Amino acid sequence: MKRKRTSEPVVVKRDTSLPILQKSNEILSALAANDVLILVSDTGSGKTTQLPQIILDNAPNSSILITQPRRVAAITVATRVAAERGATLGDTVGYAVRFENKSSRTSTRIRYVTDGVLLRETLTDGFSALKRRYSHLIIDEVHERSVNTDIVLGVVKEALEPSGSPATKQNAPTGLGALLRSKLEFKVVLMSATTDAEKIAQFFRNGTSLNVKQLGISGIMHKVNTMFATEPVADYVDGAVEAALQVHTGYSNSGHILVFLPGQEDIMSAIGLLKGKLRHRFSKEQRRSVIILPLFAAQSPVEQLRAISDLPESMRATHRKIIFSTNIAETSVTIPGITYVVDSGVAKVRTLVPQNGLYTDVLRVQPISQAQAEQRKGRAGRTGPGYLFRLYTQDHFNKLEKYPIPEILRIDATSTQLQIIALKHFGRRRPEQNHLRFSMLNKIPRHARERALETLYALGALDKNMKLTETGELMARIPASPMLARSLLESLRLGCIDSMLSTAAVLSVEGSIFLRPSNKLEQAKAAHRRFLSPCGDHLTLVNVLHAYLQRAPTRKTEFCKDHFLNHRTLSVAEDVRNQLSVVMQHGDMVSWGLTHPFPPAVMEELEESGMEDLVRRCLVSGFFRNIARRRNEDGKYVPIGNVKAVGSFEQGVDVHPSSSFRAFRQRKIPSLVIYDELVWTTKMYIRTVCSIEHAWVPLHSSNYFKVRNFGVDETAPSAALNSRPG
Numbered sequence: 001m002k003r004k005r006t007s008e009p010v011v012v013k014r015d016t017s018l019p020i021l022q023k024s025n026e027i028l029s030a031l032a033a034n035d036v037l038i039l040v041s042d043t044g045s046g047k048t049t050q051l052p053q054i055i056l057d058n059a060p061n062s063s064i065l066i067t068q069p070r071r072v073a074a075i076t077v078a079t080r081v082a083a084e085r086g087a088t089l090g091d092t093v094g095y096a097v098r099f100e101n102k103s104s105r106t107s108t109r110i111r112y113v114t115d116g117v118l119l120r121e122t123l124t125d126g127f128s129a130l131k132r133r134y135s136h137l138i139i140d141e142v143h144e145r146s147v148n149t150d151i152v153l154g155v156v157k158e159a160l161e162p163s164g165s166p167a168t169k170q171n172a173p174t175g176l177g178a179l180l181r182s183k184l185e186f187k188v189v190l191m192s193a194t195t196d197a198e199k200i201a202q203f204f205r206n207g208t209s210l211n212v213k214q215l216g217i218s219g220i221m222h223k224v225n226t227m228f229a230t231e232p233v234a235d236y237v238d239g240a241v242e243a244a245l246q247v248h249t250g251y252s253n254s255g256h257i258l259v260f261l262p263g264q265e266d267i268m269s270a271i272g273l274l275k276g277k278l279r280h281r282f283s284k285e286q287r288r289s290v291i292i293l294p295l296f297a298a299q300s301p302v303e304q305l306r307a308i309s310d311l312p313e314s315m316r317a318t319h320r321k322i323i324f325s326t327n328i329a330e331t332s333v334t335i336p337g338i339t340y341v342v343d344s345g346v347a348k349v350r351t352l353v354p355q356n357g358l359y360t361d362v363l364r365v366q367p368i369s370q371a372q373a374e375q376r377k378g379r380a381g382r383t384g385p386g387y388l389f390r391l392y393t394q395d396h397f398n399k400l401e402k403y404p405i406p407e408i409l410r411i412d413a414t415s416t417q418l419q420i421i422a423l424k425h426f427g428r429r430r431p432e433q434n435h436l437r438f439s440m441l442n443k444i445p446r447h448a449r450e451r452a453l454e455t456l457y458a459l460g461a462l463d464k465n466m467k468l469t470e471t472g473e474l475m476a477r478i479p480a481s482p483m484l485a486r487s488l489l490e491s492l493r494l495g496c497i498d499s500m501l502s503t504a505a506v507l508s509v510e511g512s513i514f515l516r517p518s519n520k521l522e523q524a525k526a527a528h529r530r531f532l533s534p535c536g537d538h539l540t541l542v543n544v545l546h547a548y549l550q551r552a553p554t555r556k557t558e559f560c561k562d563h564f565l566n567h568r569t570l571s572v573a574e575d576v577r578n579q580l581s582v583v584m585q586h587g588d589m590v591s592w593g594l595t596h597p598f599p600p601a602v603m604e605e606l607e608e609s610g611m612e613d614l615v616r617r618c619l620v621s622g623f624f625r626n627i628a629r630r631r632n633e634d635g636k637y638v639p640i641g642n643v644k645a646v647g648s649f650e651q652g653v654d655v656h657p658s659s660s661f662r663a664f665r666q667r668k669i670p671s672l673v674i675y676d677e678l679v680w681t682t683k684m685y686i687r688t689v690c691s692i693e694h695a696w697v698p699l700h701s702s703n704y705f706k707v708r709n710f711g712v713d714e715t716a717p718s719a720a721l722n723s724r725p726g
């Protein structure tokens with residue numbers, strides 16, 4: 001007899017008192033009368049979970065796409081909404097994030113995706129497919145102003161413009177679907193907590209005939225008692241731990257504590273510190289009622305859910321959660337039962353710093369904006385009166401920026417620039433969209449734009465007229481940075497796709513693959529030794545991943561434990577590898593490899609190269625910006641691919657202490673290396689480094705370097721982009 005699979009959907013009750021549900025009629029009529037609705041209300045008022053349901057309940061033929069800035073938000077919210085509707089996740093309610101799709105083309109009516117997924121799908125299917133497939137597009141958390149959200153807003157503005165051309169009709173769905181859909185129009189909703197809604201409204205009105213409506217709905221925020229520090233806190237980790245401890249001991253009523261800290265390292269050290277202090281002051285029995293949990297982006301969804309989800313009923317009265325989180329808990333996810341919030345006042349922000357002649361994408365701890373501080377506050381007043389402890393003074397708060405600085409103004413623009421050019425390019429190929437413009441809320445700053453265009457040109461993604469090439473089209477379709485995408489393409493013509501896929505996977509994961517517990521450091525180092533590659537870190541990591549992939553699923557945990565490896569990171573790497581592998585097997589990719597062969601002389605040379613050489617050649621073709629040369633005088637490296645102007649960087653950098661080069665007994669010191677990132681800790685380091693050969697550079701880095709100068713210190717990226725537009 002066949003065993004029946006039991007996949008009974010979980011059911012939870014919808015909270016009918018949520019402000020958004022109270023105002024559903026007002027929202028529906030605003031939606032009916034306008035093209036774009038900007039909906040602003042406090043976090044927790046029901047925007048993300050309720051609005052799609054309101055739309056679907058009102059018009060059952062609707063098909064709704066909602067973007068979220070983070071994977072974990074898309075997954076948890078879809079899970080919650082499916083439960084509220086008594087549906088199986090992936091059926092009427094589903095989600096899609098970068099490496100996972102739990103939705104169905106035919107039956108999913110409410111689909112939560114990350115904004116990255118929306119961009120990818122627009123790139124592959126086009127703007128018009130978006131309009132055909134969905135009746136409603138909801139962009140959530142617009143206030144975060146991530147680059148992806150900003151590009152999506154540009155895409156949406158474009159998609160909203162009526163094309164008026166008969167070409168659209170030819171692509172329209174036929175049959176019953178068309179009959180039903182033709183009654184619906186494409187509507188866009190932008191949702192946010194605190195935001196500069198007027199700026200966004202203006203953006204959509206500007207140069208269009210769109211009807212744009214702003215609607216604010218007041219939440220049900222309970223009173224939050226706010227306490228400021230009376231003087232600046234010297235160390236925010238110590239300060240946060242002390243505050244959490246005081247709340248735990250001084251405020252006896254129940255309610256969880258949420259502590260905002262900038263990043264993973266701070267969170268882990270705060271947890272260590274708090275545990276130590278608790279051990280000192282409480283008995284084992286008392287400590288059992290405190291559950292301390294971290295929450296940050298690099299965790300697996302399962303780990304994140306542990307922090308986010310409610311305690312079992314039986315534990316609620318007796319146990320208290322203390323959650324140390326990054327700004328992930330600021331808006332997009334709901335953690336039930338928070339009464340106390342401790343706000344460090346800082347967040348980690350990625351910023352491109354053109355400084356000392358070097359461009360560095362650094363994660364820096366920076367003060368948050370007033371809008372973010374208010375969001376953090378709101379987390380304490382969801383279910384009843386709450387308490388907020390700000391580890392900064394009232395005066396400091398008054399001086400903060402009003403809103404966060406949009407990501408597009410801060411980061412390296414190479415990926416963004418390629419996406420924008422590709423979106424325009426694909427749009428133009430469709431006859432009904434030859435009017436295509438592409439406007440954005442904020443332009444990419446000039447220095448970042450120039451550097452991006454120069455890089456894309458050197459990668460072969462753009463031609464001299466800054467038009468997308470065939471290579472660029474393919475690069476835009478690979479879900480990885482342009483540098484990594486180019487290396488993957490190179491591997492198709494060098495015949496080392498398998499190893500390059502592994503390299504791409506280990507470079508794509510956040511967090512370290514090697515574990516180095518301080519109490520077993522020597523043991524860990526010894527275990528890591530067996531993976532060492534003399535070529536450097538990239539290939540060492542590939543050795544680890546390959547060993548991991550060879551283990552049977554049931555042996556993987558044990559393998560990681562024995563070798564001091566991070567199982568979570570490796571399993572993510574495996575997923576990434578599988579996903580990229582599917583993309584790279586596409587016929588267009590394979591034929592690119594076949595139609596771009598090297599000259600016969602080079603082919604001969606390649607035939608004698610081992611896998612490790614081939615992979616490093618691929619890295620040169622993508623990461624030439626990250627080439628560094630060792631200086632004889634002091635052994636420091638000069639990042640020659642990164643200089644803004646010849647000779648303007650003299651400081652030199654060291655190889656990061658974690659590098660596999662440091663593990664060799666007689667240190668092999670390569671004269672030329674390629675690195676994955678420049679990091680600032682106590683000083684500047686290059687991290688994830690492998691050696692390369694001089695001869696590879698002119699062959700694989702096309703026109704980035706002035707080839708004839710290569711080999712002397714004046715080497716500089718070719719500034720010979722004479723015909724740069726704008």
Ligand code: ADP
Pocket residue numbers: 015018041042043044045046047048049050076077080331332334336382
């Ligand atoms: P908004 O998008 O306006 O911030 P949400 O729709 O995310 O609001 O959440 C509305 C309310 O639904 C929350 O305040 C909470 O009460 C409830 N809720 C949402 N997600 C969950 C969840 N995963 N678990 C428990 N309750 C939730």
Ligand code: MG
Pocket residue numbers: 044047048049140331332
């Ligand atoms: Mg929300």
